[in-house]
Amino acid sequence: MPGLRMSAMNVGPLSCDTNLLVAFAPGHNDVPTTAAVFEHPKHGVVLWDTGINDTMADPARADDYWGAPVRAAFGAQGFKRDDAVDRQLDKLSIKTKDVRYVVYSHLHLDHAGGMSYFPDAVHVVQRDEIRYALWPDPWTRPVYCQKDFKDIRNLNIFEIEGDLDLFDDGSLRLVKAPGHTPGQQVLIADLPNRGRICLAADTGHQRAGFESMTPMPWDWSTGAMTMTRMHMKQLERSGVPLFFCHDADDFAKLPSGGKYWD
Numbered sequence: 001m002p003g004l005r006m007s008a009m010n011v012g013p014l015s016c017d018t019n020l021l022v023a024f025a026p027g028h029n030d031v032p033t034t035a036a037v038f039e040h041p042k043h044g045v046v047l048w049d050t051g052i053n054d055t056m057a058d059p060a061r062a063d064d065y066w067g068a069p070v071r072a073a074f075g076a077q078g079f080k081r082d083d084a085v086d087r088q089l090d091k092l093s094i095k096t097k098d099v100r101y102v103v104y105s106h107l108h109l110d111h112a113g114g115m116s117y118f119p120d121a122v123h124v125v126q127r128d129e130i131r132y133a134l135w136p137d138p139w140t141r142p143v144y145c146q147k148d149f150k151d152i153r154n155l156n157i158f159e160i161e162g163d164l165d166l167f168d169d170g171s172l173r174l175v176k177a178p179g180h181t182p183g184q185q186v187l188i189a190d191l192p193n194r195g196r197i198c199l200a201a202d203t204g205h206q207r208a209g210f211e212s213m214t215p216m217p218w219d220w221s222t223g224a225m226t227m228t229r230m231h232m233k234q235l236e237r238s239g240v241p242l243f244f245c246h247d248a249d250d251f252a253k254l255p256s257g258g259k260y261w262d
């Protein structure tokens with residue numbers, strides 16, 4: 001699509017034991033949380049994921065917001081007010097009210113934290129994700145922060161089921177990729193000069209875990225995750241580069257800090 005361009009933002013620096021991201025992996029890791037903003041020539045600003053809520057930057061309220069054990073386990077203490085997606089958009093001279101669409105890979109607390117910043121946008125989410133997020137299985141309950149959803153019933157929610165070509169022009173295609181959560185989706189953007197790229201969300205938390213098909217401890221279905229990863233590997237073989245949300249090397253390859261890919 002001529003005129004389409006994108007930039008990435010780290011909307012949630014985390015520092016955690018690697019085994020929280022890749023089961024049984026040794027070591028400790030500083031990781032980004034990647035969101036992206038697209039400027040579509042006809043349809044305006046589209047945001048991909050919303051990162052961590054700004055309350056997490058306030059030491060007095062952060063433990064209460066996520067729960068102290070989750071905050072400590074993911075090492076969110078380094079999250080600053082300027083890391084939140086509203087401030088990051090501001091740095092790109094994009095006002096939150098200018099965001100027309102917010103598209104969610106899934107609704108975990110590092111992806112849906114900024115939901116309330118965009119009361120005027122259309123919020124695009126898989127139907128089984130939004131249902132599951134509001135009543136998750138007990139094991140996954142800590143990573144769906146119900147406080148992120150305080151305004152969810154007042155928002156314009158566009159529920160989708162399966163794959164969707166968002167504007168029916170091939171520019172931004174959503175592909176359902178369940179496993180990490182029931183309704184995870186990835187985004188394939190077709191940029192005029194760079195070509196197709198895939199923002200692969202949490203289909204891999206670290207590239208090594210993706211390559212070895214190792215689950216993440218909070219994966220909803222390891223079987224579905226395997227099938228999704230086989231699909232993602234075929235995308236990669238077909239020449240579509242994958243960028244995982246929490247892989248620092250992948251984030252470093254993406255344009256950020258005022259740089260764009262078109």
Ligand SMILES: [Zn+2]
Nearest residue numbers: 108110202245
């Ligand atoms: Zn995540």
